[in-house]
Structures are given as C-alpha cells and as structure tokens.
Amino acid sequence: MATGGDVSPAVLLTVSGLGLLTHTYGCTVNDLADLDSDRRNPTRRRSVLVSGAISVRSARLAMMVQLAAAVVLTFLTLIIGEPSWVFAVGTLALLASITLSNTYQKRRVAHPLIMDALFGLNMGIPALLCCAVVARWDPVPAALVALAFGLHMVLLNVVAGNLKDLDHDRAVGDDTTAIRLGVRLTDARLLIPTPSYLTLLCLLTSASAVSLFALVLAAPSPSGQRAGAAVVVFALQGTAGYSLWGLGHRQRAVDPKGRELYLGLNFFSLMVACFLWAPAAVTVVAIVTAAWVPLTRNLVTLPRQEQEQIV
Numbered sequence: 294m295a296t297g298g299d300v301s302p303a304v305l306l307t308v309s310g311l312g313l314l315t316h317t318y319g320c321t322v323n324d325l326a327d328l329d330s331d332r333r334n335p336t337r338r339r340s341v342l343v344s345g346a347i348s349v350r351s352a353r354l355a356m357m358v359q360l361a362a363a364v365v366l367t368f369l370t371l372i373i374g375e376p377s378w379v380f381a382v383g384t385l386a387l388l389a390s391i392t393l394s395n396t397y398q399k400r401r402v403a404h405p406l407i408m409d410a411l412f413g414l415n416m417g418i419p420a421l422l423c424c425a426v427v428a429r430w431d432p433v434p435a436a437l438v439a440l441a442f443g444l445h446m447v448l449l450n451v452v453a454g455n456l457k458d459l460d461h462d463r464a465v466g467d468d469t470t471a472i473r474l475g476v477r478l479t480d481a482r483l484l485i486p487t488p489s490y491l492t493l494l495c496l497l498t499s500a501s502a503v504s505l506f507a508l509v510l511a512a513p514s515p516s517g518q519r520a521g522a523a524v525v526v527f528a529l530q531g532t533a534g535y536s537l538w539g540l541g542h543r544q545r546a547v548d549p550k551g552r553e554l555y556l557g558l559n560f561f562s563l564m565v566a567c568f569l570w571a572p573a574a575v576t577v578v579a580i581v582t583a584a585w586v587p588l589t590r591n592l593v594t595l596p597r598q599e600q601e602q603i604v
Contacts, residue, residue: 304374308423311366311384315391318359319415323395325352330399334461336549363388370426380425383418391415399467406470406493409450417443433511434570441504441566445559448497452537453551456484482546491541498537498555502530505562512569522569526562533558 324331324342328349331337341347367384371377394411397403417439424435455462455471459478462469474493477485509522533555539545540553560582568575 301374304370304426307366307370307373308426311363311370312419312423314359314363314366315388315419318356318363318388319391319395321352321356321359322392323398325349325356326396327399330462330465330467333465334458336458336461360388360392374426377425380422383422383425387415387418387422399462399469401468405468405473406451409447409470412450413443413445413447416446417441434508437504437508437511438563438567441501441508441563444497444501444504445556445563448494448501448559449556451493451497452540453548453553453556456547457549457551459547478547479543482549483543484540484547486541494537494541498534501559502534505530505566508563508566509569512566514569518569522565525565529558529562529565533562 328342331340331343337343342352371381394408398408420439421435451470455469459471463472474490475487476490505526509519509526512519536554564575
C-alpha cells in the first residue's frame with residue numbers, strides 16, 4: 294500500500310509489537326472494567342479474572358506495563374524509522390481512545406452506538422497509522438481498509454457482542470445498542486428485533502459491502518483479477534447478508550458464543566480485497582488465522598456438564 298520507501302525489519306518489528314501491545318492492553322482494560330458484571334455471568338466463570346487465576350492487582354500491573362511499553366515502542370519507532378508526527382500523535386490518541394472506549398463501553402456515558410463506533414474506529418485506525426511510517430505512502434487503500442475493518446468491528450459489537458449476552462446485560466443494567474433499541478430474545482434465543490435495530494443492521498451491512506467493493510475496484514491490479522475478486526466478495530457478502538436476514542427473521546437462534554457466520558465471511562471478504570494490494574501480507578495473515586482459530590476455539594468453552602447446569 295506504499296508507493297515508495299522500504300521499511301526496515303526493525304521498524305516492522307516495533308510496529309508489530311505495538312499492534313500486539315495495544316490489542317492486549319485493550320483486552321486487559323475491558324476485562325477489568327467488566328469484572329463486576331462478568332462475576333455475575335455464568336458463561337464467564339472461566340475468565341482468568343473471574344476464576345481468580347490472575348489477581349486484580351496483577352491485571353492492573355500488567356495493564357500499566359502494557360501501556361508503558363506501547364508508549365516506549367511508539368517513540369522507538371520514530372527513532373529508528375522515518376520521523377512522523379502523524380504516527381506518534383495518532384498512536385498516543387489511539388491508546389487514549391482504547392482506554393476510554395473499553396472502560397465505558399457499556400456505561401451510560403454516551404449512546405452505546407457511539408461507543409460501538411469508537412470501538413470500530415480503534416480497530417480501523419491502525420491501518421492508517423502503520424502506513425504512516427512508510428515514506429511516500431498512499432493513504433487511499435489504507436483508509437479503505439480502516440473503513441472496512443472498522444465497520445466490520447461495529448457489526449461485531451452490535452450483533453454478536455450485544456446479542457450473546459443480551460439477557461445478562463439487561464439484568465445487570467449494562468447499556469448496549471441492542472438493549473437501547475429494544476431488542477429481545479425468546480427462550481429459544483430467537484431474536485425479537487425492532488424496526489430501528491433492523492434499519493441499523495441494513496445500514497451497517499450496506500456500508501461494509503460498499504467499502505469492500507471500493508477496496509477491490511481501486512486496486513492496482515489487472516481488470517480480470519479485480520473482476521474475479523469482486524465476484525468472490527459478492528458471493529461472500531451475499532451469504533453473510535442471508536445469515537443476518539435469517540437471524541432477523543427468526544430462522545435461526547443467536548449463537549451463545551457470538552460465533553456468527555457473517556463475522557467469518559466479512560473477514561474473508563476483507564482478506565480477498567486486501568490480497569489485490571498486498572498478497573504476501575494477506576497470505577501471512579491467512580496462515581496465522583488458520584492456525585490460531587482451532588488453537589483458541591475451546592479456551593472460553595465451559596465443560597458440557599457446566600453448560601447443562603447453566604441451562
């Protein structure tokens with residue numbers, strides 16, 4: 294996605310480490326902020342904080358170490374790479390935004406959709422910040438990736454994240470977009486949507502699809518490759534849309550673990566679109582994802598006996 298200027302291996306390592314740190318920092322902040330709520334949620338009893346495997350004091354210490362290390366890596370990247378005030382200021386602002394959004398995501402400090410949008414912004418902006426360390430970089434594809442991935446993460450929160458814990462969130466007084474828009478679930482976990490919630494889903498899915506097709510059409514690839522990628526993205530997005538349609542029309546139940554089909558299809562769509570711009574990087578992401586998903590599949594799964602007791 295850069296039009297010139299090579300990136301040194303040292304800068305790549307610091308930027309990769311910074312990405313890992315910001316992600317783990319956000320997760321730690323979120324886990325600490327939601328601890329009281331998670332302690333009353335049976336499906337979260339295996340969380341390391343809820344179970345006591347890691348103490349609250351240790352988690353807070355880890356949070357501070359992660360934040361300090363992220364700040365150090367930010368300035369280290371500037372020292373060993375090409376100085377860029379956009380990268381430095383943007384990364385520090387991102388850390389502040391991650392702290393704010395993860396601390397107050399389900400609190401009544403703003404409309405929950407604003408907090409969901411802030412979460413999407415936090416996930417998308419790193420695409421722009423990473424490119425900002427490259428000389429003479431092209432901001433167009435980075436901005437399209439940031440938009441597509443940010444919308445994908447807003448959808449993740451509004452659908453999978455909101456619905457899997459809907460009854461619990463309502464019981465403990467948490468504020469989410471689904472709750473604010475009046476969504477409910479039947480005893481069989483079938484969705485009872487409202488017109489405003491369905492309208493929001495249509496807007497988000499449409500915007501997500503448009504950003505993906507824009508990323509494909511703007512790629513500097515032969516027309517045949519762009520056409521092929523567009524067909525694949527169209528098929529994936531059509532299937533994802535059908536999955537959401539089935540959810541909204543009670544054709545299937547809400548997944549209690551948040552593993553909604555549209556999430557995977559949206560992610561694959563983004564990888565197909567990005568492959569036209571950076572095939573090597575997308576191949577690495579695909580390999581890591583293929584190895585990571587099965588390894589972590591059962592980390593948050595309760596034993597069958599405990600699941601039956603909860604039911």
